[in-house]
Amino acid sequence: xxxxxxxxxAPTVTANPVLGSMNDLLTDPLGTYERARRDHGDVVRFxxxxxxxxxxIYAVFSAEGAQQVLAGQAANFRKDNVxxxxxxxxxxxxxxxxxxxxxxxxxxxxxxxxxxxxxxGYAGQVAAEGTALAREWRERDGGVVELVAEMHRFALxxxxxxxxxxxxxxxxxxxxxxxxxxxxYSLKRGLSPVKPPRSWPTPANRRxxxxxxxxxxxxxxxxxxxxxxxxxxxxxxxxxxxxxxxxxxxxxxxxxxxxxxxxxxxxxxxxxxxxxxxxxxxxxxxLIFLVAGHETTATALAFALHLLAxxxxxxxxxxxxxxxxxxGGRVPTAADMAALPRLTRVVKEAMRLYPSAPVIGRRAVGDxxxxxVRIPAGADVIVCPWVTHRHPAYWAEPERFDPDRFLAExxxxxxxxxxxxxxxxxRACIGQHFSMLESVLGMAVxxxxxxxxxxxxxxxxxxxxxxxxxxxxxxxRISSRG
Numbered sequence: 279x280x281x282x283x284x285x286x287x288a289p290t291v292t293a294n295p296v297l298g299s300m301n302d303l304l305t306d307p308l309g310t311y312e313r314a315r316r317d318h319g320d321v322v323r324f325x326x327x328x329x330x331x332x333x334x335i336y337a338v339f340s341a342e343g344a345q346q347v348l349a350g351q352a353a354n355f356r357k358d359n360v361x362x363x364x365x366x367x368x369x370x371x372x373x374x375x376x377x378x379x380x381x382x383x384x385x386x387x388x389x390x391x392x393x394x395x396x397x398x399g400y401a402g403q404v405a406a407e408g409t410a411l412a413r414e415w416r417e418r419d420g421g422v423v424e425l426v427a428e429m430h431r432f433a434l435x436x437x438x439x440x441x442x443x444x445x446x447x448x449x450x451x452x453x454x455x456x457x458x459x460x461x462x463y464s465l466k467r468g469l470s471p472v473k474p475p476r477s478w479p480t481p482a483n484r485r486x487x488x489x490x491x492x493x494x495x496x497x498x499x500x501x502x503x504x505x506x507x508x509x510x511x512x513x514x515x516x517x518x519x520x521x522x523x524x525x526x527x528x529x530x531x532x533x534x535x536x537x538x539x540x541x542x543x544x545x546x547x548x549x550x551x552x553x554x555x556x557x558x559x560x561x562x563x564x565l566i567f568l569v570a571g572h573e574t575t576a577t578a579l580a581f582a583l584h585l586l587a588x589x590x591x592x593x594x595x596x597x598x599x600x601x602x603x604x605x606g607g608r609v610p611t612a613a614d615m616a617a618l619p620r621l622t623r624v625v626k627e628a629m630r631l632y633p634s635a636p637v638i639g640r641r642a643v644g645d646x647x648x649x650x651v652r653i654p655a656g657a658d659v660i661v662c663p664w665v666t667h668r669h670p671a672y673w674a675e676p677e678r679f680d681p682d683r684f685l686a687e688x689x690x691x692x693x694x695x696x697x698x699x700x701x702x703x704x705r706a707c708i709g710q711h712f713s714m715l716e717s718v719l720g721m722a723v724x725x726x727x728x729x730x731x732x733x734x735x736x737x738x739x740x741x742x743x744x745x746x747x748x749x750x751x752x753x754x755r756i757s758s759r760g
Contacts, residue, residue, distance in 0.1 A: 285652040288323040288336055300326040300469055303335075307742045308636060311665045315339040321651035327471035333360070336648075336659045341672060341693035343649040344661040347640055348695070349703035351648075355640035357705070359658040361468040362639060365744060367476055368464045368490060370562030373708065374570055384563065385708065387555070391441075391540050397712045398612035400440045404716050405609045407436045408723030415728060415756055422733055425580040425752040430454065433576035436716055441567055442500050443539035449568075452496050456489040457569060461743035497564040504541040540567055571709060573745050574634040574699070578717045580752055582628035584738060585679050587730035587754040592681065596621050597759075600725050607726070610719045618718055621725070623681035625717045629699040631679065636664035636742045638701055663698055664742070672696035731755040 291314045293299040302310040303326060314322045320340035325332045338347055347355045357377055366375045373384045390396065411432050415423065431450050438446025463486045467473050476483050544555055544563050555563065586593040603617045604610055615622070639660050646653040653659060668676040672692050673683065682688065700707035707713070732754055739749040 285647040285650060288321050288651045288653075289318040290323045290325060291318060293325065296328055298325040298327055298332055299335075300471075303469055304466060308664050308740070311337060311339070311637070311662050312668070315665050315669070321649050321653075326469050331471035333469075333471065334657055336642075336651075336653055336657050338648055338659065338661045339665045339669065340649055341666055341669070341695040344663075344666055344698060345693070345695040345702065346648050347659060347661050348638070348698070348701060348705070351646060352703040352705070354643045354646055355659060356643060357640065358643075359468075359639045359641040361465065361658075361744075364464040364468045368460045368486065369493070369565050369569060370558070372562040372566030374566045384559075387544065388540065388563070388567075388708065391543060392708050392712060394711055397715055400712070401610065401612040401715060401719055403439050404436060404719045405611075405723060407432065407439060408720045409609070410435075412723060412727045415724075416758060418756065419758045420755065422753050422755050425583050425754060426576075426738070426748045427454075429580040429583070430572065430576040432720065433572035433579065433716065436575070436720070437568065437571040441540040441571055442504070442564070443542065444500060444503055449496055452492055453568065453572075456492050458743065458747060460486060460489050460493070461745065461747075465743050493565060493568075494561055497561045497568065500541050500564055500568075501545060501560050504539070504545050540564075567709075570707075571712075574707070574709075574713045575716045575720075577632055577634035577746055578625055578629050578713070579720060580748070581632040581738070582625050582717070582721060583724070583730055584732070584734075584752040584754060585628055585631070586624065586725075587732040589679055590731075592624070592679075593725075593730065596624055597725050597729070600722050604722060604726050610722045612715060612719075614722070615715065615718055618722060620681065621721060622714070622718050623684040625714065625721065626684045626697070627679060627681040630667045630673075630683070630697055631677075632740065632746060633663040633667060633699040634746050635699065635701065635744075636746050637662050664746075666695070667697060667699075669696070727759055729757045729759055731757065 291299055291310075293302065299310065303324065314324070314337060320338065320343060322337050322339075324335045324337060326335060327333055338344060357375065362375055369375070371380065373381065373388065376384055411428075434446045434450050434453060438444050438449065463482060474480055474483065476486070541564055544560055586596065599618060599620045603614050637660050639658065642653050642655055642657045642659055644655045648659075667673070670676055673696070695702060700710040700713070734751065734753055738752045741747050741749050
């Protein structure tokens with residue numbers, strides 16, 4: 279969209295005279311963005327860094343502005359900004375970070391794995407993982423579990439089982455130990471006015487290289503196992519004593535040969551249009567899906583269950599719905615998604631309050647006007663689900679947990695981008711249906727078998743790196759329902 283003569287300048291957020299907003303954006307980005315919207319409006323400018331080295335960052339908080347950036351003017355707002363550049367350096371140029379022909383080629387290769395029909399076929403594996411977790415939790419009946427760690431482990435198991443055809447239990451510690459500090463390193467470099475080359479042996483660079491090496495080694499191991507048709511990879515269901523009546527993945531595929539999981543598809547992908555992926559490309563794709571494939575689901579599950587633990591009346595209503603659909607302990611299927619509307623609304627409300635991607639970055643190619651505010655060519659631009667999801671123009675009492683915000687008639691009265699936890703436009707998350715199926719069916723199994731009681735008596739503090747991170751525990755007491 280061409281800049282118009284009526285476009286006004288963005289208000290600049292008041293900040294430290296020496297470093298601008300840099301420290302605020304590093305230490306409390308979510309609070310900083312919320313205050314900026316409250317004090318200055320829906321499009322603001324941050325200046326980060328010392329005089330002479332400052333970078334301008336434009337933040338867009340309205341639903342209409344987010345739609346312009348991600349969809350209406352998507353060609354003008356690319357993933358060329360400093361944050362994606364740093365993220366590419368940390369986790370590679372996979373589907374999340376790539377652009378242009380590289381992105382289109384990668385998306386063509388993985389799209390068949392995420393059609394609605396294919397994703398619906400994963401329901402059995404989701405149910406098997408939920409059944410396995412419920413079996414483990416029964417030994418802790420009446421005990422306390424910490425939902426953030428538990429749901430990250432659970433979601434990683436599902437990703438490993440479905441996307442990689444392998445047991446990810448041993449990968450959990452690697453991912454949880456390496457990913458958060460790599461995200462923090464990337465964000466800090468993105469905001470820093472002076473960045474030493476990654477090749478320089480500074481303490482921060484050496485530590486980041488070591489963490490990256492651990493993640494790369496994990497991905498190489500997954501790829502090596504799929505090149506051999508699954509040989510050498512522990513089978514999840516057999517290790518856990520069966521899948522609770524759900525077919526084991528390996529046996530369903532005939533036990534060998536070329537599997538149809540993501541890793542195998544990428545390893546064996548080859549066609550006239552796209553060729554094949556080299557070793558670096560394979561590793562980067564596996565790493566992107568390893569990271570992005572579990573974090574959205576883990577965040578939604580952890581906070582949805584914690585919110586239900588804090589709102590027992592809503593929990594009871596959801597369990598009544600689950601009991602009606604899964605009476606007698608039946609294993610859920612994809613067809614049950616439509617019969618669980620209240621549970622689906624709970625998941626959506628958890629994603630509203632705790633979006634796993636609280637900030638989404640772009641760079642303006644040319645001059646533009648967003649919400650009547652001038653965005654100059656070359657500017658770094660962010661849209662902020664965390665703030666838009668709490669915007670009082672779209673959400674009454676925005677901090678209150680209310681799943682009925684997602685009744686059909688309520689959704690019809692809001693702008694499309696008042697809620698966008700999966701991004702939007704041509705770069706919307708390819709796995710959003712996959713994440714919703716995992717979240718709804720996984721929660722259905724757990725709510726069928728357990729009641730959750732809050733033991734924290736308060737909200738879980740959170741912060742933002744590249745993704746939303748809990749800064750405290752989300753402990754609940756679990757009790758078997760019989």
